Amino acid sequence: MKILLTGASGYIGARLLIRLIQENHFVYVLVRNPSRFNPPPNSDGKIKVIEGDILDMLSLKNIPSDIEVAYYLIHSMSKDAENFDLKDRIAAENFIEVIQKTACKQIVYLSGIVNDDHLSKHLSSRFEVEKILKTSTIPVTCLRAAIIIGAGSASFEIIRDLVEKLPIMIAPKWVLSKCQPISIVDVIDYLSKVLNHKDCIGQSFDIGGEEALTYREILLRFAKLRKLRRYILVVPFFTPRLSSYWLFFITTVNIQLAKALVDSLKNNAVCSDQKILKILPKKCLTFEESVKRAFQKIEDHEVISSWKDAWSGGNLPAHFMDYIQVPNHGCLTYTEIQPFSKTIDSNALMQSMYQVGGKNGYYVNWAWKIRGLIDRLLGGVGLRRGKVSREKPRPGDALDFWRVLVVDEQKHRFLLYAEMKLPGEAWLEFNIEAKGNLVVKATFRPSGIFGRLYWYVLWPIHLIIFRGLALKIIKRTQTPPKEQDHTS
Numbered sequence: 001m002k003i004l005l006t007g008a009s010g011y012i013g014a015r016l017l018i019r020l021i022q023e024n025h026f027v028y029v030l031v032r033n034p035s036r037f038n039p040p041p042n043s044d045g046k047i048k049v050i051e052g053d054i055l056d057m058l059s060l061k062n063i064p065s066d067i068e069v070a071y072y073l074i075h076s077m078s079k080d081a082e083n084f085d086l087k088d089r090i091a092a093e094n095f096i097e098v099i100q101k102t103a104c105k106q107i108v109y110l111s112g113i114v115n116d117d118h119l120s121k122h123l124s125s126r127f128e129v130e131k132i133l134k135t136s137t138i139p140v141t142c143l144r145a146a147i148i149i150g151a152g153s154a155s156f157e158i159i160r161d162l163v164e165k166l167p168i169m170i171a172p173k174w175v176l177s178k179c180q181p182i183s184i185v186d187v188i189d190y191l192s193k194v195l196n197h198k199d200c201i202g203q204s205f206d207i208g209g210e211e212a213l214t215y216r217e218i219l220l221r222f223a224k225l226r227k228l229r230r231y232i233l234v235v236p237f238f239t240p241r242l243s244s245y246w247l248f249f250i251t252t253v254n255i256q257l258a259k260a261l262v263d264s265l266k267n268n269a270v271c272s273d274q275k276i277l278k279i280l281p282k283k284c285l286t287f288e289e290s291v292k293r294a295f296q297k298i299e300d301h302e303v304i305s306s307w308k309d310a311w312s313g314g315n316l317p318a319h320f321m322d323y324i325q326v327p328n329h330g331c332l333t334y335t336e337i338q339p340f341s342k343t344i345d346s347n348a349l350m351q352s353m354y355q356v357g358g359k360n361g362y363y364v365n366w367a368w369k370i371r372g373l374i375d376r377l378l379g380g381v382g383l384r385r386g387k388v389s390r391e392k393p394r395p396g397d398a399l400d401f402w403r404v405l406v407v408d409e410q411k412h413r414f415l416l417y418a419e420m421k422l423p424g425e426a427w428l429e430f431n432i433e434a435k436g437n438l439v440v441k442a443t444f445r446p447s448g449i450f451g452r453l454y455w456y457v458l459w460p461i462h463l464i465i466f467r468g469l470a471l472k473i474i475k476r477t478q479t480p481p482k483e484q485d486h487t488s
Helices: 011-022 082-097 121-133 154-165 184-194 215-225 241-252 256-265 275-279 287-299 345-356 365-377 446-479
Strands: 002-006 026-031 045-053 068-072 105-112 140-145 168-171 205-206 233-234 332-339 403-406 413-418 424-433 437-446
Touching: 002 011, 002 105, 011 026, 011 184, 011 424, 068 082, 082 121, 105 121, 105 184, 121 140, 140 184, 154 215, 154 241, 205 275, 215 233, 215 287, 332 446, 345 413, 345 424, 345 446, 365 446, 424 446, 437 446
Parallel strands: 002 026, 002 068, 026 045, 068 105, 105 140, 140 205, 168 233
Antiparallel strands: 332 437, 403 413, 413 424, 424 437
């Protein structure tokens, strides 16, 4: 079948795309920035990338008319926390206006479980999108899920942060709310199996795992699997705002996402029925099986996608191509040039560059940690996003409080953009010169006098950390003497 997939760069979409290709469908992939879309292996001839922003009607004119099924996997949760529901509404209205002009016979939408009487703003927005999609002439299949457990999912990472960092948790009342977690494996399975299924077209289904649990039970079961002893004390005086700040400082989520999540956690998210099992009989993974599988994927470096990949995690605008050419006018720069041995291969040096950040750190790591903490206090992303579990980063990947913009192995260029809170904009660029130099260049475009003051105050630190970082990269690449003469 010919399928339109929206949200293909997101956590769910990237995984669903692989399944659709495996099932021999032809997929039109709608993305805002084709440059940051990485096609899955063996997808040649099976996909076509279409550039378009669902919030911009004019950009959607290239959507082909021969679509048979469309997946709507878009949600506008972003740093613009006050208006995400408005964006959700506009996006859904734009989508149905365009999709009704095609041959599409089914829309598949992934939503949240909405069985409580008083829904959070986040869940209300999801439900409103569902209702908007159903106003079209095309039948909608809606799958409603609670928290999704899988390597790289926001739910999994938040639970992991809380359990692994806090031996004793002073928890708000929302930990007593119930939800029915489901594995990402089962979500993708459902999304693929409802495709063109006559008994699923025009229907809405709650999907969930084997059992409903309180969030307290989820945290304690997770701890048991990790062989950790944890204690949870529930107190009544945690306000939603205080709870969101608690999540923000302990976990990797930004403050906007933390507020939205806490607001939603007051709702019970339990399946109201199991009617989908009569149409698509299957045994979903248990919570314990889902967690074990997620950790196995992490250990095997097989994490296909992460919630951190979304631009909503930082401050970089959607059209990030504008930032790939580092500006010169009105900028302040620091450049560190370090020669390296002729015995060092440039490609090996590139691989060493890719190891910067995450658990490997930088140089004078305590200084970076302090900067990350300050960023968190200011409401920024801090260092806690870490880095993706793949050897070679991709454009668009999150790396601590950076965003990867360029990974060019031919020109030996690796470019990062700062998503931390700054009085200006910052880039960090690594280059390998043909004459045998590693170049580390920091560029800062200040905003006003305070921006310039910020740069000059940190200048002495730059002298230390960037020189040390360049030397660390070279040292990590240095070939042991006993291996240098193996071809002689």
